[in-house]
Amino acid sequence: MSLIKKIKDYYKKGGRSLFTTPSHNQGYFLTTAAEKLLGKQFIKYDLSEIDGFDNLRNPQGAIKKLLTNISNIYDSKASFILTNGSTSGIIASMLASLKEGDKVLVPRNCHISVYNGLVLSGAFPVWFLPEYDSEWGIYKGIKAAQIEKVLKEQNDIKALIITSPTYEGLFSETEEIAKVCKRYGVIFIVDEAHGALYNFGNFKTKPAIQCGADISVQSLHKTAGAPNPCALLHISKQSSLNPDKVQKALNLINTTSPSYALLCACEASVKYLDSKKGRNDIKHLIDDVNEFKKNLPDNIEVYTGFNDATKLLIKVGGTDPERITSILYKTYGIEEEFSNDKSMLFVCGIGTNKKKIKLLNKALISINKEIKPQKRIHSIFSYVIPEIKFTPRDAYFKKHTIIKTKDSLNRVCAKAVVNYPPGIPILLPGEIISKKTINLIESKTIEVCMD
Ligand SMILES: Cc1ncc(COP(=O)(O)O)c(C=O)c1O
Incomplete structure (x- = not known):
């Protein structure tokens, strides 16, 4: 039985008088501000682990069945709902596969959560820089050869993330990287x-666990239409990783009161994606995006390569993206996901309809007709990954102080320094500040470790 159906049945049978949390009492407390804001249904589904409704921290009943269903759909060894x-x-994933001092290979343009995982696990990062595409102002996907080179040189690396x-939507050589990781006995997290x-759709790559990754983590809320912050974690069938370890790690960091409304939203989202309608909607989204690309003048370029077609990365020749995005915002009420000094990113997902895509298309074409080319600034970014003195975890617990950047030579950074573009940290806590990095730091002051 599905969790949604179980809750529906519970109400059909009259429900119970719950002397439990949450105190809004599923809507019987009628003045609740949340109910006004989120609607009666959301509040009705916002239950706790009442009798018969299982426990996300140790699923044995309805939630376990739901997770088994999800795991079957994704063809995984085990899947977890992340609220x-x-x-x-x-x-x-990091806490389940790494312990203090373990080496983990990580690209410098990873998400902040990886850095947070380093602080919590105490693992030692081996940073590398993916190739930079200066035409588009973005980092490219990762090549298997680059990973193999590092693993050959350092035989004590435990995991790769x-x-x-x-x-920006670029794929890495995940299938080839998975093979390399297997050869070197390295846990591969995507x-x-x-x-x-x-x-559920026809993309240029297979999902990561089907490519051979041990673990993949997917946000259902980003492109698949679920509410914030619904997500999933999958362990591949070939992985030797024990799902109990992942459960234990999730229990360490997550709330003991997960939202049942969000669990139901995850269930509904997966069911829809896996349905004929869901798959059709994804197909139409890809068709609409392809149509968008056809109707553009030569001056407007959309990134095509080994990438996700639904992420529209766009350049308008001879013009800084900031000028375009400002007109899009002010005149057309269109807001992009992000832009750098070369390109703009428009994220399309399951909720992006044809009308919205056409609106963007027309707006760009008309701005392109009116806008006069300008002299463009070309930023050149030369960067060397700094030496590490303390692990991110050790740096986190050190006392910090703020000093003038010009006096910071050979001190150890205590707070990340990020330059935009290219948006990656030029210094992370625990890293030694060199003469070269000082020249890249724009701020006049910097936070450093005290010893
Ligand atoms: C590449 C990447 N990884 C991970 C995350 C974290 O996802 P969530 O918002 O679901 O926690 C984000 C969020 O922006 C992201 O862009």
Whole structure:
């Protein structure tokens, strides 16, 4: 039985007088502000672990059945619902596979949750830089050869974490990387937060666990239409990782009061994605996006390559993206996901209809006709990954102080320094500040460790 059906049946049979949390009493407390804001249904489904409704921390009944259903759909060894986003899944994956001092290979453009996972696990990061695409101002997907080179040189690396697709939608060579990881006995975790549609549509890549990754983490809320912060974690059938370890790690970091309304939203979302309608909607989304690309003048370029077609990364020749996004916002009420000095990103997901895509298309074409080319600034970014003095965990617990950047040579950074573009940290806590990095820091002051 599904969790949604179980809750529906519970109400059909009259429910019970619950002397339990949450205190809004599923709507019987009628003045609740949350009910006014979120609606009666949301509040009705917002139950706790009352009798017969299982427990997300140790699923044995209705939730276990739901997780088994999800695992069957995703063809995984085990799947977990995350009601605290991919962030919690990434941290739990790290806590389940790494212990203090273990080396983990990580690209410098990873999500902040990976960094947080380093602080919590005490693992030692081996950072690497993916190739930079200066035409588009983004980092490319990761090549298997780059990973193999590092694993050959350092035989004590325990795990690798990559982001595929990247925030901008670029895929890594996940299948080849998985083979390399297997050869070297390295646990392979994929942050697939932006890839929740891949199991149900025709994309240029297979989902990460089908490519051979041990773990993947997908945000259902990002592209698959579920509310914030619904997400899933999957362990692949081939992985030797014990699902109990992941459960234990999730229990360490998550609330003891997960929202049943969100659990039901995850169930509904997966059921829809896996349905004929869901798969059709994904197909139409891809068709609409492809149609968008056809109707553009030469001056407007959409990124095409080994990437997710639903992430529209766009360049308008001869113009800084900021000028375009400002007109889009002010004149057309269109807001992009993000832009850098070269390109703009428009995220399309299951809720992006044809009308909205056409609106963007027309707006860009008309701005392009009116806007005069300008002299563009070309930023050149030369960067060397700094040496590590303390692990992120040790740096986190050290006392900090703020000093002038010009006096910070050879001190140890205590707070991340990030330059935009390219948006990756030029310094992370625990890293030694060199002459070269000082020249890249824009701020006049910097937070450093005290010893
Ligand atoms: C690449 C990437 N990974 C992970 C996350 C975290 O996802 P969530 O918001 O579901 O916690 C994000 C969120 O922006 C992201 O962009």
